[in-house]
Each structure stands twice: as structure tokens, then as C-alpha cells.
Amino acid sequence: MTRKDDYYNRAKQQGYRSRAAYKLKQLDEDAGLIGDGDTVVDLGAAPGGWLQVAKELAGEGGTVVGVDLQRIKPIDGVDTIRGDMTDAETREKIVARVGGGETDAEGDGGVDVVISDMAPNMTGEYSLDHARSVYLARTAFETSLDLLAPGGDFVAKVFEGPDTNDLRANIDREFEYVRTIHPKASRDSSSELYMVAKGRLTAPVREGDRVDVEIEAVGSEGDGIGKIEGYTLFVPDAEPGDTVEVEVTDVKPRFGFAESVE
Structure with a gap:
């Protein structure tokens, strides 16, 4: 068969x-x-x-x-x-x-x-x-x-x-x-x-994008939290009130990760 x-x-x-x-x-x-x-x-x-x-x-x-x-x-x-x-x-x-x-x-x-x-x-x-x-x-x-x-x-x-x-x-x-x-x-x-x-993905950013983001708060893991058009980005070593240029390293459906650009 x-x-x-x-x-x-x-x-x-x-x-x-x-x-x-x-x-x-x-x-x-x-x-x-x-x-x-x-x-x-x-x-x-x-x-x-x-x-x-x-x-x-x-x-x-x-x-x-x-x-x-x-x-x-x-x-x-x-x-x-x-x-x-x-x-x-x-x-x-x-x-x-x-x-x-x-x-x-x-x-x-x-x-x-x-x-x-x-x-x-x-x-x-x-x-x-x-x-x-x-x-x-x-x-x-x-x-x-x-x-x-x-x-x-x-x-x-x-x-x-x-x-x-x-x-x-x-x-x-x-x-x-x-x-x-x-x-x-x-x-x-x-x-x-x-x-x-x-x-x-409905995020306004994609991996590799460089954007300026204002850090609004600090998350439970110690990362800074910024928003891009309501989308959350976690940025290590960033403090509330900072405005930093970041490069997006990973994009998830509801949040993403970025690193500060030196």
C-alpha cells in the first residue's frame, strides 16, 4: 500500500x-x-x-x-x-x-x-x-x-x-x-x-534598529524600562530619567531588549 x-x-x-x-x-x-x-x-x-x-x-x-x-x-x-x-x-x-x-x-x-x-x-x-x-x-x-x-x-x-x-x-x-x-x-x-x-510581532522596532528612548522605570531584574510607541524595551545599566541611544537586540511580541550605544 x-x-x-x-x-x-x-x-x-x-x-x-x-x-x-x-x-x-x-x-x-x-x-x-x-x-x-x-x-x-x-x-x-x-x-x-x-x-x-x-x-x-x-x-x-x-x-x-x-x-x-x-x-x-x-x-x-x-x-x-x-x-x-x-x-x-x-x-x-x-x-x-x-x-x-x-x-x-x-x-x-x-x-x-x-x-x-x-x-x-x-x-x-x-x-x-x-x-x-x-x-x-x-x-x-x-x-x-x-x-x-x-x-x-x-x-x-x-x-x-x-x-x-x-x-x-x-x-x-x-x-x-x-x-x-x-x-x-x-x-x-x-x-x-x-x-x-x-x-x-507588532512592535514599532526591529532587531538592529537604533533609537533614542527615555527610561521611565527599573524592572525587577534591574534593567531600565523604556517605551517606544507604547512598546516596552528593557535596557541594562540605565536609570529612570535617562534618555539613551540604544540598539535593539531582541524583539518579542510584547517586549524587547536593547543595549546602550556607546
Whole structure:
């Protein structure tokens, strides 16, 4: 029995709508994507295999929304939006349904995970199929920036090729880190891989930036605490009232670290 038959038969036996369900299971096992109670948006969700897995992982307290131009048969506990992901109108509908990435005073707001298994209609011409897959992945990425809360995660499929590294670099700038994963459920002959980005960054600074910051307080570890547009930077050997030029050394979703520039 081939691996293709194995995953196809397992999907039928276990009630999943596509063998692709096992790709999301394996991505989650590898990267820890979806937790109990999470809000998840699945872009290009038809026929719904990923939605089924996402709902299992998010649990009864989670919210799962699927988006696709094709009609998605109802799934218990899952909401759907019908529309073309490349249209701005569809993206506006998603934001209206689940909210954007802005947080309120309590730090709430935005979704936890955006996932995309979108793929172009295959032409058999490698360079064209690759370019179209990158376009869809980039569309999903740009949509995720509108939706994700700080610290949220993103996954998108892309066909490997000359434009993959540029896409990865763009994604990497907006997240703590990004890695590529080829799930076991993908066919050996397939050039598909998944960009898995962890920790959405909404900070106004990035690693390597040099900025002036006023130290407002001292933290429990003795580092000075400064603010850049409401974002917290920890600066060693800085005292309240100091205004120092710093170089940002590490950026997390809700705080970062910097060193004074001599």
C-alpha cells in the first residue's frame, strides 16, 4: 500500500474530508500551532479537512472560521465565509467577522492562528505554478497581518522555487521566527512546503534598529524600562530619567531588549 493510499484511506475511515487533514495534524505536532480555546482562521478552507482538525484542536471554547470561494459543507462549531481570498472585499468580511489584530486595554483582540493550504490550479508548468503559489501564500501572509494578535502564528503552503526565499524573508521580519516544514503526509514527489511563522510581532522596532528612548522605570531584574510607541524595551545599566541611544537586540511580541550605544 502506498503512502498516498494510506492517508486517503485513513481520512475516509476517520471521517476527514481530505487527506490534507493529516498535514495540519503533523504541522501542529511539530510546531505547536493551535491550543484549546484559540481563534483560528483557515484561508482557502474547502473542502474542510483543515477546519475539522482546527476545531478538534481549538475545542469547544475555540472559534474556527473557514474562507473559500467554493461552498463548504457545514461543520459543527465552524463558521464559514464564501469569497475569493484575492479580493479585498473578502478580506474585509473576515476582519468584520473575527476582528483585526489591534488589542484593547486588557491585551485582548485579534486571532491566534491563521492557516492556509491554498494552492493554484495546476498548469503543469513549474515556473508558473510556483509563481502562483507564492502569490497565494503572500496574500494569506498579508491577510494574517491584519488579523493576528501579538504573538499569533501563521502557516501557509507554497511550492518551492526561486521566489521562496524572498517570501520567507518578508514573513520572518513580521514574526519571532519562521521555519519550513515538509509534513510526512505530503507526497514525496511534491514540491510543496509549509512556511510556519511563530510569534507575530507588532512592535514599532526591529532587531538592529537604533533609537533614542527615555527610561521611565527599573524592572525587577534591574534593567531600565523604556517605551517606544507604547512598546516596552528593557535596557541594562540605565536609570529612570535617562534618555539613551540604544540598539535593539531582541524583539518579542510584547517586549524587547536593547543595549546602550556607546
